Amino acid sequence: MKVEKISRSPIAELKRHVDVIQEAFKQALIPDRVTVEYPRERRIYPDNLRGFIVLDRSKCISCFRCAQICPANAIQMSLYDNFYPGVDYTKCIFCHFCVDSCPTGALASSNLHDMAFRSLEEMKVKATQMTRLPTIVREDKQSVEYFVTKKDWKLQRKKELEDISVLRIIPRIKPRRAFCEEPESCLGCRQCMEVCPHDAIVMERCEITLGGEVIGKGCILKVTEKCVGCGLCVRQCPMQILALKEVE
Amino acid sequence: MIDEILATLMNVFRSNSMQIPLIQPIVDYLMQIPLINILVALILWRPFFAVVIMPGLAVLLLYLLYIVWFERKLTARIQWRVGPLEVARPIRGAIQALADGLRYFFQEAIVHRDAHRPYFVQLPILAFIPILLPIAFIPAGNAVGIKTPYAIQLIVAFLALIPITIIAIGWASNNRFAFVGSVREALMYVAYEIPFIIAVISMIYLYGSGDPYVAVEKQSLVPGAILNPIAFLVFLITMLMATSRLPFEIPEADQEIAFGPFVEYSGMLFGLVMVLAYEKLYIMTLLFVILFLGGWNGFYFEPLGDLNAPLCLFIKTVVVISIIAIVRSMYARYRIDQTLRYSFSWLIAFSMVALGIGVVLGWIL
Numbered sequence: 216m217k218v219e220k221i222s223r224s225p226i227a228e229l230k231r232h233v234d235v236i237q238e239a240f241k242q243a244l245i246p247d248r249v250t251v252e253y254p255r256e257r258r259i260y261p262d263n264l265r266g267f268i269v270l271d272r273s274k275c276i277s278c279f280r281c282a283q284i285c286p287a288n289a290i291q292m293s294l295y296d297n298f299y300p301g302v303d304y305t306k307c308i309f310c311h312f313c314v315d316s317c318p319t320g321a322l323a324s325s326n327l328h329d330m331a332f333r334s335l336e337e338m339k340v341k342a343t344q345m346t347r348l349p350t351i352v353r354e355d356k357q358s359v360e361y362f363v364t365k366k367d368w369k370l371q372r373k374k375e376l377e378d379i380s381v382l383r384i385i386p387r388i389k390p391r392r393a394f395c396e397e398p399e400s401c402l403g404c405r406q407c408m409e410v411c412p413h414d415a416i417v418m419e420r421c422e423i424t425l426g427g428e429v430i431g432k433g434c435i436l437k438v439t440e441k442c443v444g445c446g447l448c449v450r451q452c453p454m455q456i457l458a459l460k461e462v463e
Numbered sequence: 464m465i466d467e468i469l470a471t472l473m474n475v476f477r478s479n480s481m482q483i484p485l486i487q488p489i490v491d492y493l494m495q496i497p498l499i500n501i502l503v504a505l506i507l508w509r510p511f512f513a514v515v516i517m518p519g520l521a522v523l524l525l526y527l528l529y530i531v532w533f534e535r536k537l538t539a540r541i542q543w544r545v546g547p548l549e550v551a552r553p554i555r556g557a558i559q560a561l562a563d564g565l566r567y568f569f570q571e572a573i574v575h576r577d578a579h580r581p582y583f584v585q586l587p588i589l590a591f592i593p594i595l596l597p598i599a600f601i602p603a604g605n606a607v608g609i610k611t612p613y614a615i616q617l618i619v620a621f622l623a624l625i626p627i628t629i630i631a632i633g634w635a636s637n638n639r640f641a642f643v644g645s646v647r648e649a650l651m652y653v654a655y656e657i658p659f660i661i662a663v664i665s666m667i668y669l670y671g672s673g674d675p676y677v678a679v680e681k682q683s684l685v686p687g688a689i690l691n692p693i694a695f696l697v698f699l700i701t702m703l704m705a706t707s708r709l710p711f712e713i714p715e716a717d718q719e720i721a722f723g724p725f726v727e728y729s730g731m732l733f734g735l736v737m738v739l740a741y742e743k744l745y746i747m748t749l750l751f752v753i754l755f756l757g758g759w760n761g762f763y764f765e766p767l768g769d770l771n772a773p774l775c776l777f778i779k780t781v782v783v784i785s786i787i788a789i790v791r792s793m794y795a796r797y798r799i800d801q802t803l804r805y806s807f808s809w810l811i812a813f814s815m816v817a818l819g820i821g822v823v824l825g826w827i828l
Contacts, residue, residue, distance in 0.1 A: 239541055239793045248543035 249361065249370045257355040259377050260328060265311045267327040268302055269381045270345040274321035275299055277412045278445030281313035281322060291339075297412070299342035305335060318391075318444065323383040327351065351379060389461045391444030397456040407448035407457060415442035469501060476504035481512050481606065485766040509769075513606035517773040518749060518780070519598045526745055526781060527738055531560035534788040541792040564734060572730030582635035586628055587728070587735040593624035594742045601749050602675050604759050604772020612674040618750055619663050622705070625743055626652040629714070632736065633724030644723020648707075648714040650799055654806035655704035655711075661814035662697040665821030666754045669694075669828070679758035681828070687755040690824060694817035695755050697810060702751060703790060704806070706744040710794035711802055715740075744784060752779045 221227075251258050277298040282290040289306035290313060292298040300313070300322070314322045325348055332338045358377045362369045393416075395401065408416045449457045483490075490507065494500045505511055513519060532547060536555070539546030547559035574580055597618040599608035611617065626648055633645025669691055670678045678687070688695040704711040715723045725736045752758060756779055759772035767774065797805070 235793050239789050242541040242543075243537060243789060246540045246543060248540070248545075250543065250545050252545070252548075 247368065249368050251359050251370075254354045256357055256359045256372070257377050259358050259360045259373075260326070262326075262382060264328065265309045265314075265324055267325045267330060267348065268307075268311070268314060268345065269323050269325050269348065269383075270300065270342055271321045271323070271383070272299060272342070272346055274319045276319055276321075276443045276445050278318065278443075278447060280316045280318065280445070283450075284312045284316045286310060286312065293342060295342065300345075301339065301341045302345065304330065304332070304338040304340060318446075320383065323381050325381045326377070326379045348379070348381065391446075391459040392442045392462050393444065393446070393448050393457055394460045395456055396458050397454075400454050400456050402454060404453060406451050406453065410447050410451045411442075412445070412447065413441045413443060415440075416448060473501060473504055476501070476508040479509050480504060480507040481509060481769045483507075483766075483768045483770050485768070485770075509606050510608045513601075513603060513773070514599050514608040517606070517770075518601060518603050518777050519608075520595070522777055523598075523742065523745055526777075526784075527741055528558070528560045528564075529781070530741055530784060530788065531563070531738075532557055533785060534791060535559070537785075537788055538792040541789070567731050567734030570730040572728075572732045575727055577637040578727060579635045579637065582631065583727075584732070586632045586635055587732050587739075590625065590628035590632070590736070590739055591742075593621045593628065594739065594746065597621045597746050597750075601746075601753070603776045605769045606773050612672060612677075614675050615663065615667060615673040615678070615750070615754070618746070619660060622743070622746060622750075623656060623660075625739070629724055629739065636724065636727040638727050640720040640726045641724050643720050644714050644716075644726070647716075647720075647799060648724060650803060651704055651707065651711065651713055654803050655701040655810075658697050658806060658810040658814040659701035659705065661811070661818055662694045662701065663750075663754070665691060665694045665814070665818040668818070668821040668825040671825055671828075675753050675758065678753060679760060682757040683760055686757045691817055691820050693813050693820060697814045697817055698751060698755065699787075700810065702744070702747045703787070704802070705747060706740045708740070708744075708787070709791045710797050712796050713799055713802060716796060744787075745780065748780045748783050748787075749776065752776060752783060756783070 275297070277292070279292055279298065281300050282292050287306045287308045287310075289303045289308075290300045291303060293301055302313075311324060314324055327348060330349070353376070355376060358373045358375065360371050360373060362371060393407075405418065408418065444459055444462075446459050449459060490503060493503045506516065515521060536546040547556035550556050550562045551558045574583055600611065600614040600617050600621075601608075602610065602614065629648050630645045630652075633641040633648065636642075666678070666687060667673050669687070670681050672678070682690075703709075707714050715725070720726070725733065728736050753776075758779075759776045761771075761775035761779070763771050
């Protein structure tokens with residue numbers, strides 16, 4: 216677009232003055248402002264905006280995936296009856312990779328976007344505190360929603376309050392189980408056995424002849440029904456012969 | 464002896480007092496109480512009422528509380544902000560100016576080492592003399608301080624004294640920003656005073672007298688703004704220049720020289736100098752309403768009696784100032800050279816045309 220030279224003729228100047236006066240009076244009467252009076256009004260955010268992370272302990276399989284994927288290294292696994300994640304909100308960048316990577320949908324996002332802590336210690340939220348939403352002090356009397364189109368912005372105030380709840384979107388993952396791709400390469404180091412949180416891998420006696428023939432069950436490993444498909448053994452195996460496979 | 468003096472005073476006050484039928488029963492009741500009655504008579508004495516109550520000092524303070532809040536709120540509204548809100552939330556922060564005033568009152572007023580101490584402390588108070596003196600000459604119907612046929616000329620003369628005190632304030636501050644502000648104030652004074660006085664003179668020619676009563680009486684059918692629209696425009700623009708409001712906020716330019724001549728003031732002294740421009744605006748708008756908008760011509764309610772004229776004048780003034788306050792959020796600030804060029808070319812030319820119209824219309828009417 217070519218920028219045209221501004222006309223300085225008295226009529227054009229007068230027209231501009233009229234325009235500015237018109238606009239000022241229009242804004243003075245009905246302003247187009249989009250300010251939210253925050254503690255008394257709460258803006259309704261879209262559902263997929265990432266918030267406080269909530270844990271369902273019954274679903275957690277202690278697979279450590281959340282702790283390993285976290286780019287800010289904010290998740291610490293701590294031991295109760297099992298290992299459960301705790302989020303350090305001094306580090307958390309709300310990328311929600313942990314929620315996305317959780318194979319069973321134990322971690323979930325919530326609508327709670329504004330959190331306040333009394334001290335730095337409190338910001339290290341433990342797994343026991345993550346099982347439910349923290350205490351909410353609600354000062355808002357009404358909700359506010361933005362409507363943005365290409366032409367204009369509008370702010371709509373609603374009398375009803377926004378519902379703060381946990382959004383549990385369970386990922387559609389088929390059940391998987393670990394299996395050995397190349398039994399003849401197994402070193403028998405038993406690291407997979409030690410790392411397995413559910414004692415799903417058991418050892419069976421086997422022999423491999425010099426000709427490469429496997430006698431017995433074929434492998435020292437046997438993955439039992441207890442396997443939940445967390446993939447820890449896959450990551451641990453030094454020979455990288457383990458893999459996850461979908462179960463029919 | 465004292466009784467005689469009191470009786471004489473009562474006679475003087477009672478002979479020339481405001482007649483307001485609405486509060487007459489209360490006045491009659493209070494008149495029976497000794498010592499209170501002389502106070503009530505003094506308040507209702509017409510010269511005292513005009514200077515101290517309405518349109519004088521008391522409503523001036525009320526107006527100050529209102530306009531500081533209103534201007535901030537209006538500017539915020541146009542600029543998509545919210546403005547002062549947290550002081551008295553149910554009435555949207557309407558007593559913000561009162562809270563600020565209280566804060567100024569209890570704050571320490573620092574007089575820095577380089578300042579000329581006597582002038583620095585005196586001048587904000589002395590600046591009130593040229594601001595409050597015109598009120599004595601501004602009539603509102605029957606309520607008038609000093610009745611003279613040269614009232615308009617006297618008001619203009621006193622208004623011309625105000626920039627001198629502001630320049631002296633900047634000089635006494637002994638600060639480079641204050642000095643720059645003082646010089647700019649002097650330049651603005653040169654820029655607006657000539658067209659302003661010519662515009663007023665054109666209206667005096669039009670009405671044939673400098674008496675506000677004659678001016679208001681001649682506007683009973685057609686207001687002066689329609690009789691001489693060019694003088695109206697010139698007066699409006701020079702009023703913006705004189706009270707250093709945007710787009711002519713050159714002496715006080717916050718972003719460049721940090722409130723100009725008043726940069727060194729703090730505490731109560733700052734509170735005094737900050738409202739100077741608003742008070743000047745009030746006086747000039749009173750003159751503006753008398754010259755162009757029909758003065759106290761307007762409504763008449765029987766129970767209000769003599770209070771009608773001051774009330775009408777005050778309401779017109781506040782409405783005009785509220786409309787003028789919108790200019791602050793519309794325009795950017797002009798440079799000094801632009802303002803001077805504009806004033807010495809266009810404004811003086813327009814004011815000369817207005818003078819011609821005034822002379823011709825005065826001759827016809």
